[in-house]
Amino acid sequence: MIKPLSLLCATLAVSAQSLAWEPNRPVEFVVTSGAGGGTDNFARTVQAIISKHNLMDASIIVSNKGGGSGAEGFVYAAGYQNDPYKLTFGTNNEYLLPKVNRMPYAAEDLQPVAAMAFDEFMIWVNGKAEWEDAGAFIADAKAEPGKMRFSGSQSKDTDQTLVSMLQAATGTEFRYVPFNGGSQALVQLSGGHVDANVNNPSENLGQWKAGMVKPLCVFSPEPLPAGEPVYDGKGWGDVPTCASQGIPITEYRMPRTVWLAAGVDQEVVEFYRDLLQKVVETPEWKAYVANSVQSDTFLSGDELRSYIDENTRVITEVFATEGWLVE
Amino acid sequence: MDNLMHLMDGFATVLSWYHITIMVIGVLLGVLVGVLPGLGAPNGVSLLLPLTFTMDPISAIILLSCMYWGALFGGSTTSILFNIPGEPSSVATTFDGYPMARDGQATRALTLAFISAGLGALAGVVMITLLSSWVAEFGLRFSSPEYFAVYFLAFASFIGMSSSAPSKTLVSLALGLVFATVGMDAVSGGLRLTFGIPDLVKGISFLVAVMGLFGIAELMVTTEEGLHFKGIKARIRPMDVLRTAAEMPRYAVALVRSILIGIWMGITPAGPTAASFMSHGIAKRFSKHPERFGKGEPSGIVSPEAADHSAGTSALLPMLALGVPGSATAAVMMGGLMIWGLTPGPMLFVERPDFVWGLIASMYLGNLVAVVLVLATVPLYASILRVPFAIIGPLIIAVIFTGVYQVANSTFDILLVLLFALLGYLFKKLDYPVAPLVLAMVLGDRAEEAFRQSMVFSDGSVAVFWSNPLVSTIMGLGVFMLAWPLVSKMIGLRAFRRRSAMKPEASQERPRQGAETPR
Numbered sequence: 001m002i003k004p005l006s007l008l009c010a011t012l013a014v015s016a017q018s019l020a021w022e023p024n025r026p027v028e029f030v031v032t033s034g035a036g037g038g039t040d041n042f043a044r045t046v047q048a049i050i051s052k053h054n055l056m057d058a059s060i061i062v063s064n065k066g067g068g069s070g071a072e073g074f075v076y077a078a079g080y081q082n083d084p085y086k087l088t089f090g091t092n093n094e095y096l097l098p099k100v101n102r103m104p105y106a107a108e109d110l111q112p113v114a115a116m117a118f119d120e121f122m123i124w125v126n127g128k129a130e131w132e133d134a135g136a137f138i139a140d141a142k143a144e145p146g147k148m149r150f151s152g153s154q155s156k157d158t159d160q161t162l163v164s165m166l167q168a169a170t171g172t173e174f175r176y177v178p179f180n181g182g183s184q185a186l187v188q189l190s191g192g193h194v195d196a197n198v199n200n201p202s203e204n205l206g207q208w209k210a211g212m213v214k215p216l217c218v219f220s221p222e223p224l225p226a227g228e229p230v231y232d233g234k235g236w237g238d239v240p241t242c243a244s245q246g247i248p249i250t251e252y253r254m255p256r257t258v259w260l261a262a263g264v265d266q267e268v269v270e271f272y273r274d275l276l277q278k279v280v281e282t283p284e285w286k287a288y289v290a291n292s293v294q295s296d297t298f299l300s301g302d303e304l305r306s307y308i309d310e311n312t313r314v315i316t317e318v319f320a321t322e323g324w325l326v327e
Numbered sequence: 328m329d330n331l332m333h334l335m336d337g338f339a340t341v342l343s344w345y346h347i348t349i350m351v352i353g354v355l356l357g358v359l360v361g362v363l364p365g366l367g368a369p370n371g372v373s374l375l376l377p378l379t380f381t382m383d384p385i386s387a388i389i390l391l392s393c394m395y396w397g398a399l400f401g402g403s404t405t406s407i408l409f410n411i412p413g414e415p416s417s418v419a420t421t422f423d424g425y426p427m428a429r430d431g432q433a434t435r436a437l438t439l440a441f442i443s444a445g446l447g448a449l450a451g452v453v454m455i456t457l458l459s460s461w462v463a464e465f466g467l468r469f470s471s472p473e474y475f476a477v478y479f480l481a482f483a484s485f486i487g488m489s490s491s492a493p494s495k496t497l498v499s500l501a502l503g504l505v506f507a508t509v510g511m512d513a514v515s516g517g518l519r520l521t522f523g524i525p526d527l528v529k530g531i532s533f534l535v536a537v538m539g540l541f542g543i544a545e546l547m548v549t550t551e552e553g554l555h556f557k558g559i560k561a562r563i564r565p566m567d568v569l570r571t572a573a574e575m576p577r578y579a580v581a582l583v584r585s586i587l588i589g590i591w592m593g594i595t596p597a598g599p600t601a602a603s604f605m606s607h608g609i610a611k612r613f614s615k616h617p618e619r620f621g622k623g624e625p626s627g628i629v630s631p632e633a634a635d636h637s638a639g640t641s642a643l644l645p646m647l648a649l650g651v652p653g654s655a656t657a658a659v660m661m662g663g664l665m666i667w668g669l670t671p672g673p674m675l676f677v678e679r680p681d682f683v684w685g686l687i688a689s690m691y692l693g694n695l696v697a698v699v700l701v702l703a704t705v706p707l708y709a710s711i712l713r714v715p716f717a718i719i720g721p722l723i724i725a726v727i728f729t730g731v732y733q734v735a736n737s738t739f740d741i742l743l744v745l746l747f748a749l750l751g752y753l754f755k756k757l758d759y760p761v762a763p764l765v766l767a768m769v770l771g772d773r774a775e776e777a778f779r780q781s782m783v784f785s786d787g788s789v790a791v792f793w794s795n796p797l798v799s800t801i802m803g804l805g806v807f808m809l810a811w812p813l814v815s816k817m818i819g820l821r822a823f824r825r826r827s828a829m830k831p832e833a834s835q836e837r838p839r840q841g842a843e844t845p846r
Contacts, residue, residue, distance in 0.1 A: 034658070035369050035370075035373050035658055035659045035662070036657075036658025036659050036661055036662045037658075040662065041662050041665065041666075044373075044376070044377075044662070044666075045666075047377070048377055048380060048666075051377070062373075063736065064373075065529065065735065067510060067511070067528065067529025067530050067735075068510055068511035068518070068528040068529055068530070069511055069516070071511065071528045071529070072528055072529035072735070075525045075526075075528055075529075076735075076736075076737075079525070100516060101511075101516070101517060101518050102518065102523075103518075103528070104521075104523065104524075104525035104528060105525070149784070154513055154516060155512075155513060155514055155515055155516030156515075156516035157516065160516075175783065176783075177471075177780050177783045177784060178513055178514050178516070178780070179513070179780070180513050180776065183650075187466075187467065187469075187649065188470060190467055190649070191467035191468060191469065191470060192467075193470035193471075193784075202665075205670055205672070206650035206670045206671050206672015206673065206674065206675070207649070207650065207672055207673065209670065209672055209673070209674040210672060210673035210674045212673060291665065291668075292665075324516075
């Protein structure tokens with residue numbers, strides 16, 4: 001008697017499972033950066049983990065659409081309003097790009113599925129520079145306003161926003177020179193053509209190892225977890241927070257986000273959310289996050305919504321003071 | 328000498344049957360993605376990347392870099408056979424490569440291209456072996472003003488020599504700059520010339536433009552000249568490959584000059600595209616028969632190919648020594664490096680010399696393998712042209728449209744390629760040069776960016792371009808190249824007067840030479 005019953009239960013369970021949405025053809029990962037960019041590494045890591053652990057039956061196609069600071073990818077994804085087979089990878093640029101430019105898509109055209117990690121920002125100076133801490137650096141900047149040069153990736157994007165916040169917070173003036181990507185901003189700093197940049201930790205790791213650049217402080221509430229020493233006996237954990245250095249910006253981070261078109265059903269969103277949740281639990285993901293010195297935080301649902309609202313509010317204020325807002 | 332020791336260790340690591348097999352596979356796959364327009368090296372390498380996760384880093388990088396070499400050779404093949412450059416850097420090869428192939432000398436054109444490309448790459452690797460530490464430091468001295476100066480030099484040396492009417496060159500150049508402007512501007516962060524069309528936000532892809540301007544426009548002209556239902560009747564004998572190889576010493580001067588230009592542009596790092604254009608331009612300028620260029624002049628093939636590959640190879644050095652990708656393909660490979668657990672950057676030479684020198688050793692062998700493989704298949708490729716146009720023409724159109732769609736999965740681009748085809752056709756009919764347009768499209772936005780960054784650096788003072796010996800020298804060279812036609816005319820005029828005073832018949836010699844351009 002028990003046997004048929006359990007069989008029935010099993011059948012019920014299976015049919016309940018098959019009721020939930022599942023992709024039955026290839027899923028396209030739309031990457032809003034060029035090949036080799038931070039978002040590209042992010043998406044390809046997720047892809048590699050899903051295929052390695054067989055987390056999804058459908059196969060995955062990754063396509064890079066990094067034109068226009070990532071706008072190309074968002075415009076493309078927004079064009080498939082009810083398509084559950086397009087998963088878009090980005091940062092906070094999804095909801096910030098339409099603020100500073102008249103974009104052919106609106107932030108609401110896509111809905112957030114998850115934020116899978118947060119990338120940190122640091123103040124970096126040339127390895128030979130005399131500044132040993134951020135306090136001295138800011139003091140020198142104040143002595144000659146407008147003289148200190150920051151290189152950064154793109155214009156009116158995360159880097160320039162942070163430099164602008166830094167100006168407001170410390171009451172001094174910097175000169176911001178936009179380059180095409182973090183690696184160019186880095187070379188300019190190692191070559192001594194600019195005084196500082198605010199690159200992500202992983203972008204500058206290789207050059208820090210060689211002592212060509214050095215970090216002054218990190219824009220996070222707590223110092224980063226101590227790892228192996230990188231250069232001169234110092235590791236990521238030894239970099240003080242900027243707040244402790246007298247710069248009143250406790251936190252500035254960039255979320256690594258995943259999006260779906262606004263028109264798709266809730267159960268599709270749930271499917272991908274659960275999938276990504278499984279991804280962040282794998283050892284490969286932990287290794288990726290640790291290697292690229294990002295914080296391992298997973299946000300979804302209402303938590304993610306409120307994070308996005310808050311992030312939009314803070315940064316829109318900066319945009320407003322700089323006069324970058326459109327309309 | 329230390330470097331040579333390391334290199335020997337590298338060879339010891341690389342020389343195994345397993346690695347040679349990987350090289351052959353990599354090169355063959357590379358040639359395949361290079362020949363298919365729209366696929367290209369960066370896409371090919373990123374498709375292959377997941378397969379390498381289980382390999383050890385040295386084997387993985389050998390596979391990927393050999394694919395890159397193969398793709399570079401494949402790109403030259405389509406430039407020569409169909410007038411469709413697969414990569415920006417092989418555009419200059421079409422100028423003389425395609426005319427030569429159309430005259431029934433496809434074997435010769437391909438052989439010339441492959442041999443000079445191989446020699447160029449070899450020179451690049453030798454440079455990396457000998458000068459790696461010095462070059463890495465030198466690259467750091469380049470900031471925006473220096474970049475602008477290098478682009479200016481590339482423009483000046485190519486434009487100054489244009490044989491079309493100056494006003495037509497200017498129109499073509501300006502159009503190219505306009506096309507380069509479309510999309511997001513990195514310096515201001517604003518959108519330009521998108522007219523609210525969503526598909527223009529990403530900018531106009533270079534590939535879409537050249538496939539229309541070169542590929543389809545060429546087919547239109549061919550069709551108009553009368554439909555040939557027969558293929559080009561050229562005897563294709565494997566012996567021709569050897570015969571062409573034997574004529575290589577004749578172009579030694581052009582070859583060495585182009586290699587030097589290529590290495591210089593690779594280190595500085597203006598890249599292979601600027602190098603190939605510049606080297607074609609300079610080859611024409613210093614040639615005794617500039618009028619033969621554009622009609623299938625051998626040194627017009629040797630020069631851009633050698634410069635392209637020596638620059639492409641030298642450009643790998645910044646990636647290794649500084650951890651900064653010199654090209655899109657290098658960027659993908661760097662992503663791979665991180666996944667294999669290596670940190671690209673200056674310390675890679677110290678931490679993993681076996682990896683770095685293994686890669687450098689594989690560059691020697693990989694290029695050798697690539698040259699042998701492509702030379703062996705030259706007759707095969709060349710025989711494609713014997714297929715009747717009625718078959719090959721529609722086939723090319725189909726491949727172009729698929730390729731264009733593949734660039735960004737955008738149907739809008741298919742429309743765009745037709746517009747460019749029309750433009751290319753008009754240019755041909757009205758005798759406007761296409762090259763300045765392409766050059767402006769490839770280098771225009773980069774030059775603009777560098778210029779505006781320099782302006783931010785200097786508070787709007789143009790004096791920044793003369794602010795240190797390095798930038799002043801490059802700018803000076805650029806100005807000299809731009810003024811050269813005037814200067815040479817003045818010198819030439821004086822020499823001509825003197826000569827014609829002595830020997831009246833000397834003046835008649837020139838035009839006759841031009842008329843008997845070998846067909």
